[in-house]
Amino acid sequence: MSATLFYGSLTGLVLAALLLALVGAARRFLLWRRGRPSPVAWLGGLAAMPRRYLVDLHHVVARDKAFAHTHVATAGGFVAAAGLLLLVTLAPLPAGGEMVLTGLMLVMSLVMLGGARRVARRRRRPPSRLSRGPWQRLPRSLTVFAASVAGLSLIMLMVTWLPAAWLTGVLGGTLALVLLAGLALGLGEMFLGMTWGGPMKHAFAGALHLAWHRRAERFSTRQSDRDGVSPRSTGLKPLDLDDPDAPLGVETSEDFTWNQRLGFDACVQCGRCEAVCPAFAAGQPLNPKKLIQDMVLGMTGGSDAGFHGSPYPGKPLGEHRGQPGGPMVVTSGGALVDADTLWSCTTCRACVEECPMMIEHVDAIVDMRRHLTLEHGATPGKGAAVLDNLIATDNPGGFAPDSRMHWAADLNLPLMRELGQVDVLLWLGDGAFDMRNQRTLRALVKILRASQVDFAVLGDEERDSGDVARRLGDEATFQRLARDNVATLSRYGFQTIVTCDPHSFHVLGNEYAAFGGHYCVRHHSTFLDELLQQGRLKIAPRPRSRVTYHDPCYLGRYNGEFDAPRRVLAALGIELTEMARSGFRSRCCGGGGGAPVTDIPGERRIPDMRMADVAEVEADVVAVGCPQCTAMLEGVVDRQAEVRDIAELVAEALVLEESVSEASSTATGARRRPRQTGHPGRLVEEASQ
Amino acid sequence: MAFDAIFQPITIGRQTIRNRVVSTAHAEVYATEGGMTTERYVRYYEEKAKGGCGLCICGGSSVVSIDSPQAWWSSVNLSTDRIIPHFQNLAEAVHRHGGKIMIQITHMGRRSRWDGHHWSTLVSPSGIREPVHRSTCKTIEEEEIWRIIGDFAQAARRAKQGGLDGVELSAVHQHLIDQFWSPRVNKREDEWGGSFEGRMRFGLEVLKAVRAEVGDDFVVGMRICGDEFHPDGLTHDDMKAIAAFYDATGQVDFFGVVGSGCDTHNSLANVIPNMSYPPEPFLHLAAGIKEVVSVPVIHAQNIKDPTQANRILEGGYVDMVGMTRAHIADPHLIAKIKMGAVDQIRQCVGANYCIDRQYQGLDVLCIQNAATSREYMGLPHIITPSEGPTRRAVVVGGGPGGMESARVLAERGHQVTLFEASDSLGGQITLAAKAPARDQIAGITRWYQLELARLKVDLRLGTRADVATIEDLRPNLVVLATGGRPFLDQYPAWGFSADAEESLIVSTWDVLSGKVAPGKNVLVFDSICEFAGVSAADFLADKGAKVEIVTDDIKPGAAVGGTTFPTYYRSLYEKEVIMTSDMMLHEVYREGSNLIAVLENEYSGVQEERVVDQIVVENGVRPDETLYLAMKAASLNRGQVDLEALYAAQPQPCLAELEADEHKGGYVLFRLGDGVAPRNVHAAIYDALRLCKDV
Secondary structure, eight states, X not given: OOHHHHHHHXXXXXXXXXXXXXXXXXXXXXXXXXXXXXXXXXXXXXXXXXXXXXXXXXXXXXXXXXXHHHHIIIIIHHHHHHHHHHHHHHSOOOHHHHHHHHHHHHHHHHHHHHHHHHHHHHHHSOOTTSOOTHHHXXXXXXXXXXXXXXXXXXXXXXXXXXXXXXXXXXXXXXXXXXXXXXXXXXXXXXXXXXXXXXXXXXXXXXXXXXXXXXXXXXXXXXXXXXXXXXXXXXXXXXXXXXXXXXXXXXXXXXXXXXXXXXXXXXXXXXXXXXXXXXXXXXXXXXXXXXXXXXXXXXXXXXXXXXXXXXXXXXXXXXXXXXXXXXXXXXXXXXXXXXXXXXXTOOOOOHHHHHOTTOOOHHHHHHHXXXXXXXXXOOOTTTHHHHHHHHHHHSSTTOOOGGGTTGGGTTTOOOBHHHHSEEEEEEEOOGGGXXXXXXHHHHXXXXXXXXXXOOEEEOGGGOOOOSHHHHHTTOHHXXXXXXXXXXXXXTTSEEEEEEESOHHHHHIIIIISGGGTOXXXXXXXXXXXXXXXXXXXXXXXXXXXXOEEEOOOTTTTTTTOOOXXXXXXXXXXXXXXXXXSSOGGGOOOOSOSTXXXXXXXXXXXXXXXXXXXXXXXXXXXXXXXXXXXXXXXXXXXXXXXXXXXXXXXXXXXXXXXXXXXXXXXXXXXXXXXXXXXXXXXXXXHHHHTO | OTTTTTTOOEEETTEEESSSEEEOOOOOSOOBTTTBOOHHHHHHHHHHHHTTOSEEEEEEEEESSTTSOOGGGTOOBOSSTTXXXXXXXXXXXXXXXXOEEEEEEEOOTTSSOOSSTTTOOOEESSOOOBTTTTBOOEEOOHHHHHHHHXXXXXXXXXXXXXXXXXXXXXXXXXXXXXXXXXXXXXXXXXXXXXXXXXXXXXXXXXXXXXXXXXXXXXXXXXXXXXXXXXXXXXXXXXXXXXXXXXXXXXXXOEEEXXXXXXXXXXXXHHHSOOTTSOSSTTHHHHHHHHHHOSSOEEEOSSOOOHXXXXXXXXXXXXXXXXXXXXXXXXXXXXXXXXXTOGGGOOXXXXXXXXXXHHTTTOOOOOSSOTTTTOGGGTOOSSOOOOSSOOOEEEEEOOSHHHHHHHHHHHHTXXXXXXXXXXXXXXXXXXXXXXXXXXXXXXXXXXXXXXXXXXXXXEEEETOOOOHHHHHHTOOSEEEEOOOEEEOOOSOGGGOOOSSXXXXXXXXXXXXXXXXXXXXXXXXXXXXXXXXXXXXXXXXXXXXXXXXXXXXXXXXXXXXXXXXXHHHHHHHHHHTTOXXXXXXXXXXXXXXXXXXXXXXXXXXXXXXXXXXXXXXXXXXXXXXXXXXXXXXXXXXTTTTOOOHHHHXXXXXXXXXXXXXXXXXXXXXXXXXXXXXTSOOOHHXXXXXXXXXXXXX
């Protein structure tokens, strides 16, 4: 092969691949853009993309150190080698410069080759969360591309130094041909595959998804680094109910915003979401990874038979298909996703938290739920009844609205209506109607009084925060409740809202801003931590039996509060025994997102699995900070551990003024041995708090 | 929310009550120092408030006047300002736990005794004698009427100054106000009797005087009856008219309604319905009153179960339910509902041990809960785990004393093994529950069964323990609650033999347990006159036998309490059981296929014979001491109990020996219940609690 032919072929190959890739990219971009509009900072986003990749995305990827290194080598090597390849082949360069760049290209392709071998090793016995199919050939493609580029770099370097004859010889010619063929294959996977729908699509769409993400505010910036905050964006986006053209949720893929569609394409099918999904683990028909791939099929059309990962539990592949403009969710005829898949989600955000591609699974699920609820009234199980209750009574249980304060009839709680202005507004949440949660509330009141906090409650003026309505897709009811609550709150003066319900905490703190409600909201664990720091809470720490702590999703993953509850427990003299899944990886109790009311059957119950986690660390007590978690975990049959809210544990350890402590001294005398579950001593002690 | 209706607060007058459950007024017989609410009294009500009870109305029949005798039933005395600081203690203790407390105030009129203390001349509208107390009285004069009206007002003032939340005027149980109402007792023709308005006048003047004294921000209620159940008494329609009359004044904040009058033994039994009654038997009467009044109506009487209470409230029959005996049995009733621990509620079984003691002027005690009203002595409703070493405890006997011992020791954190020779727990309770309409007594056992299972007590049923079995477990503590056997061999002339074929007589246990089939023509001889004899007679008659029950005491069932013997009598008379008193069983012999019982009159010595086919003898229990005598010598304390420590509810000194004996394998030995001497369920449970609570 002559050098001219060699260079000509090389350049031709690269140019052709580049052009075809660009055509593919344009087609793909236009495909995404068939979604609804969503304004983005086009250039600013692109400019922010490298930082988002290197900081935010890498922060997630780096949780798996070994694979993070592999990915850095493979992706970094590829980007550099591919860029150099374009330069060397397409740009007019001075010979000396070309030599240096070719040398660099050789180095980078070798780095990539190293990475590719490690990818291959991982693919030898891939864990079930990884997709197979084309993903199994990817390490080979990466290897072929890297090796070909390396070989070609070598040839290019050698052509300069060696007599040209060797290239025209049989051996050299064959080698060059093989390498060119390898490059062609590699370019096919790496360039065309990116934009025409191969596994490498994740790199192309992923990069643009980072640039034009629908929640740009979730990424760190230099400013946020300076302020020492880790930004979160976890509140759901409101539907514009006044816009007659806006669809009520998502019926067809085109009802997603265009950058949501872009996000679906970013999925790398790593299955980290699948591995942490509580519904998947419980054998309910949900697999977040499969869901995102179904969202892709919604854009492109086709059957899910081509999916090469774990199916939705209990739902064989090949029975569902989608088409552009067709329905996403099965309501009557065929579609991509069965409704029970969507209703299995507890909105725990474990998938979002783990997704290295920053895909927003929960947004997509709620968008489709909105369509089912608002357009079809098809909220399953007790969901419809809960929504009816909210509409009629402003609380999900359908209790008489004026019974919200019954639990506190003997506490003479100060009312905002009477005081107008206080330091702390105690937000009760709908746990006020629940006998179990009333004990937590009474414990909290006891603590607030003992630490002389100036507080009041809204009393019967409080309404449900709208959390469950919103997550069941009833955006209209949510917005009504939000507006009503915001209007009520606007009449009063307070510094802080304190609540023992992480769902209220999240909704008031993160989702009311869109309706004009801007508040400083504290979960009670945070507030108790502050009281302890300020020395306003007198505690007699005492050693207890083994205690573990269950992070509520809406406190931890949604709001990043992992430390305050642990500090409070430490102040009580408790040495926590942590569960394998704790902190941002805490396993959901199964109580979020309306899952307990839609009640989609599975093979196991999520709270049972969580109590098994508790049993695994042999804890006698599981400390919680959420009424939902308490209800779910206490509902577990034959559980070995007691479920206690942090407020109850604090109230129990309070050092009170003489007159008050004397009353309960008979019941609270120090005890050396761990107490029986449901010990009657606790019964009256707690119930009469 | 489960039990939603119970936990709905309610406003009475200007007081908000946290839930719908009331401990209604009952005579406690605890007021000391001339009717003061001293420590025992305060702690008794504090425990209910701590347990979550919404409203306590204390002091049933608390007197407002010096001529309404206070001392017979240790009633609260509101006739003196000396009561005010005691009320302050009481109010503070209840309010501290979020409860409310009111007191019933009354003048008893003729319903008392005159033969003691101040030797008061009792007063009544027309001087007609009251049969239950055999009390004669004078016809009240107008001056006395006005004095007593003033006394009511002063008493209410004292309640208010003492910080109580209200008063309940008693116009029930035939006290003075309803003595004026009832044409059966009020035969006056002046302006205090005769017409409806005349009969209403005394109560109205009392109400007006009280209200004028305390103002509007103090609760004033009335407790009335729903129907006197006497042909010449007030009917339900009369009571509706009366309730409407007082309600129309706008000065009554609530009505409490009790079904039935109670100035005869038979009607008295209705007022505190024992276990033979259906649930809430007189609810319809209270609901009838609720129809005609505009203020909340409270009703007690056989409401013992949270689900039942919730159902009644949900149905809207009344506004609040009285669960008074339910709280005597378990003052933490509400707390346990709130904690989702309904199974742990010690439910009242309607044995009426409490009220039957009260009618004898004895302090109210619960048959099954020995801590009730002994809070002041340190007897706990909640057993806290021991801080000392875990002990191995063996309890022998699954009757009430054994079950309570096992429960208390297990709550203390000890390893407990309980041996019971029969196949089930309960001991004599199991037998008692076999009699007609007495099945609910088994509720005592039911609770223990649940508790012992919850506390993981090692139950060895169907196992008769001997010394070797017990010592194999290397116990630190042995509690013998072995009970006994029927004492049929006291008189050889009765012809008892251990050989059933030979024996001329059988025991009530044989009959009730079903071991011996009922005869056709049966004589029951009962020298004890408590429950077993009448239960066996009723049981036999129920199975179709012709029965005569004979006693040498003053009447069959003489020792059965005032609210309980009437329901036995109703049943026995209905079944034509012949009741014979004053006759001793002198001798029994066989004549052909018949048995001849020779009875001898206690007073005349005259003998009579009865020809029957079965003779059942109730002669009490002979303790089974075998095991005790075998183990006594080896035990660290030689089986002895320190009485001073026992009576003061202090730890037994011998327990300290156990500490010293550590590792030497010795054990402390206690025995209690009928295994010591035949007493009753409460005695066994009380001893078990006070002996075991400090182990």
